Amino acid sequence: MRYGNSNLVAQVTNLGVNKIRNSMKIPLMNPAEEYQSIKDDIDAALLKFLAKGQYVLGPYVKQFEEEVAEYVKVKHAIGVASGTDALLLVLDTLGVGEGDEVITTPFTFIASTDVILRRGARPVFVDVEPNTLNIDAAKIEAAITDKTKCILPIHLYGLPCDMNAINDIGERHDIPVVEDACQALGSALKGKRAGALARAGCFSFFPTKNLGGFGDGGIITTDDGDLAETCRLLRAHGAPRKNYPIMLGYKSRLDAMQAALLSVKLKHLEDWMARKREIASLYRAGLRDVSGLTLLDEPVGRKQAYHQFTIRVQNRDGLKDALTEAGIAAGIYYPIPIYLTPALLEYGYEAGLCPETEAAADEVISLPLYPTMKDEAVKAVCDCIKDFMAKPTAD
Ligand SMILES: *Cc1c(COP(=O)(O)O)cnc(C)c1O
Numbered sequence: 001m002r003y004g005n006s007n008l009v010a011q012v013t014n015l016g017v018n019k020i021r022n023s024m025k026i027p028l029m030n031p032a033e034e035y036q037s038i039k040d041d042i043d044a045a046l047l048k049f050l051a052k053g054q055y056v057l058g059p060y061v062k063q064f065e066e067e068v069a070e071y072v073k074v075k076h077a078i079g080v081a082s083g084t085d086a087l088l089l090v091l092d093t094l095g096v097g098e099g100d101e102v103i104t105t106p107f108t109f110i111a112s113t114d115v116i117l118r119r120g121a122r123p124v125f126v127d128v129e130p131n132t133l134n135i136d137a138a139k140i141e142a143a144i145t146d147k148t149k150c151i152l153p154i155h156l157y158g159l160p161c162d163m164n165a166i167n168d169i170g171e172r173h174d175i176p177v178v179e180d181a182c183q184a185l186g187s188a189l190k191g192k193r194a195g196a197l198a199r200a201g202c203f204s205f206f207p208t209k210n211l212g213g214f215g216d217g218g219i220i221t222t223d224d225g226d227l228a229e230t231c232r233l234l235r236a237h238g239a240p241r242k243n244y245p246i247m248l249g250y251k252s253r254l255d256a257m258q259a260a261l262l263s264v265k266l267k268h269l270e271d272w273m274a275r276k277r278e279i280a281s282l283y284r285a286g287l288r289d290v291s292g293l294t295l296l297d298e299p300v301g302r303k304q305a306y307h308q309f310t311i312r313v314q315n316r317d318g319l320k321d322a323l324t325e326a327g328i329a330a331g332i333y334y335p336i337p338i339y340l341t342p343a344l345l346e347y348g349y350e351a352g353l354c355p356e357t358e359a360a361a362d363e364v365i366s367l368p369l370y371p372t373m374k375d376e377a378v379k380a381v382c383d384c385i386k387d388f389m390a391k392p393t394a395d
Contacts, residue, residue, distance in 0.1 A: 025327035026377050030370040031207045034265075034272070035214075037372055041264050049260040056256055057236075064259040067266055068203075068219055072185075072195040076228035078220040079254025080235050083182040083204025084111040086218040088118065089252065090178050090200045091150065093230040096121050100149035104180075105135040106338040107357045108154045112180050113338045121149065122347075125339055127354035131297040133157070133310070133364070136356070137165035144173055151177045155184035155194055157333075157366075158210065158307035159298060163189050163197040170198075178202065182218075185210045186273045186305035194305070195221035205254075205262055210305050211269050217258040272371035276306045279369055279378055283309050286382035292389050294363075308333055312363040313389075320365055322388040328381055331366040 035042060049060065061079045069077040080086050096102060098120035104112055106125040116123045124143050129136045135153045151170055153161040163179075170177040181187075182204035184194040195201030203209075205217035220231050233240060238249030284295055294312040298304045310333065313319050323330045337357045339349035351358065367381055 026329060026368045026373075026381060027370075028329040028331050028366070028368050029208045030372060031212050033372045034212065034370065038264065038268060042261055045260050045264045046257070049257055054256060057253055058256055060256045060260040060263070061254050064254070064263045064266070065219070067263060069221065071266065071269075072193045072201065072221045074196045074201075074221045075223045076221070076225065078222075078228055078231045078235065079259060080218045080220060080231075081252040081254065082216045083180075083202055083206065083209075083218040084115060085235075085250065085252040086182075086202035086204070086220045087112055087152075087178075087180060088115040089231045089234045089250065090202060090220055090227070091115055091119050091121075091152075092234060093227050094150055094176055094178070094199075096149045099147060101145060101147040102150045102152050103140055103143050103148060104152040105154050105156075105357075106354050107133055107334060107360060108156060108180070108338065109182070109334065110338060110341070110343065111182070112152055112154060113344070116152070117347075122147075123338075124148070125337075125349070125354055125357075127356045128156075128360065130356050130360070132159055132299065133296060133360055134159060134161045135166075137162040137169070140166065140169050141173075144169075144175070148173070148175055151175055152180055153177070153198075154180040154182075155187060157296070157310050158184045158187050158305040159296075160184060160187050160189040160194050160197065160302050160304075162299075167198060176200075181221075182206075182209065183307035184305055186269055188303040190301050196223070199224060200227055205258060210273065210307055211262060211265055213258040213262050213265075215255065215258055217254050217262065219254060273305050275371045275373075276369055277304070279373055280304070280306045280309050282375065282378045283311075283367060283382065286379065287311065287385060290386055290389050293385070306369060308366040309369045310364050310366045312360065313365060314363065316363050316365050319385065319388055323381070323384055326380075326384045328384055329368060332364060333366050334364070335361055337361055 065077040065079050096119045100121040101124045102116045102121050103124045107128045113123045126139045126143050134156050177198040179198045179201040181194040181201040185203050187194045200222040203219045205213035222228050234249045235252045238247035239245040320330050
């Protein structure tokens with residue numbers, strides 16, 4: 001696989017990328033079209049917010065927190081500045097720090113590893129299952145040591161992890177489990193929603209997430225009253241009252257304007273998720289019999305809130321080029337196992353640590369998926385993939 005610095009630099013400095021993106025006939029996601037579909041309600045809410053003058057915390061954040069708590073079915077929701085900060089505040093509240101270990105997956109966005117390292121702890125990477133690309137619960141127990149302070153599974157692409165197995169391990173060893181549910185708002189395991197499946201759940205409202213804001217935002221969900229109270233303190237300088245800090249904190253609040261607009265969008269989440277699940281079914285039907293590509297599983301009892309629709313292909317880069325050529329955007333989530341990224345060079349992880357992750361990083365490709373996507377667009381993507389895979393050079 002290619003994870004050298006030079007390749008990364010080439011990717012970052014490839015100025016042609018934006019030009020290609022702007023001419024895409026079928027984008028990967030489409031937050032602007034999502035806005036257009038509910039423009040009147042969003043515009044009205046924004047004007048009302050601007051006129052009211054309560055720009056930090058206040059009634060909009062409180063109301064949105066209550067709505068999310070009710071939706072996820074937990075007692076508490078605490079709005080923070082981003083999904084990354086949600087993770088940071090929860091790990092801080094659990095006392096994760098210098099010398100501790102946190103068990104997590106290397107096949108994800110950098111945020112979770114970032115916060116573990118920022119807390120002074122060491123990420124202990126456990127490999128993924130090849131059929132879901134979520135952390136392999138069967139490999140977690142062997143990674144536990146007397147330094148393990150937390151288990152942090154990530155519901156990748158919106159598919160809940162095997163949380164029953166993971167929670168069992170956590171209980172047996174008395175180690176708290178925290179969900180990185182940033183991609184998974186709306187997903188469920190046996191009817192119970194992500195964010196209510198462990199000690200605490202962390203969500204992101206980054207514009208392309210299941211519930212996308214108009215900027216950054218995040219929220220923590222939990223049934224644990226003490227954890228909730230500490231997170232509330234931490235997000236506002238550790239001060240229960242102005243100028244009376246009782247602990248060192250952060251400045252990390254969910255922006256009130258985002259909260260006001262997210263309240264409007266939350267009402268549409270179920271419909272949007274249903275449409276994305278419909279599109280996923282179309283992809284599955286259209287691609288099932290194409291040889292040379294592998295669909296990921298949605299195991300029985302789990303409802304995936306499709307953040308991405310991702311497949312595995314041997315000649316992934318070739319397929320991506322063919323799609324680009326046809327004006328179809330595709331994403332690679334994620335091209336490099338986290339422990340092999342340049343940012344982690346000094347931490348001493350080595351290639352070969354998680355073979356399933358390393359194989360997946362070479363094979364995954366995510367296809368266009370957004371609630372306003374038309375059936376014809378899904379068909380066009382499937383046709384393009386079939387054409388490419390039928391070519392004799394395809395592998
Ligand atoms: C997006 C994301 C985050 C970080 O959320 P931000 O709001 O961008 O800080 C963390 N973990 C996962 C799995 C994500 O997809």
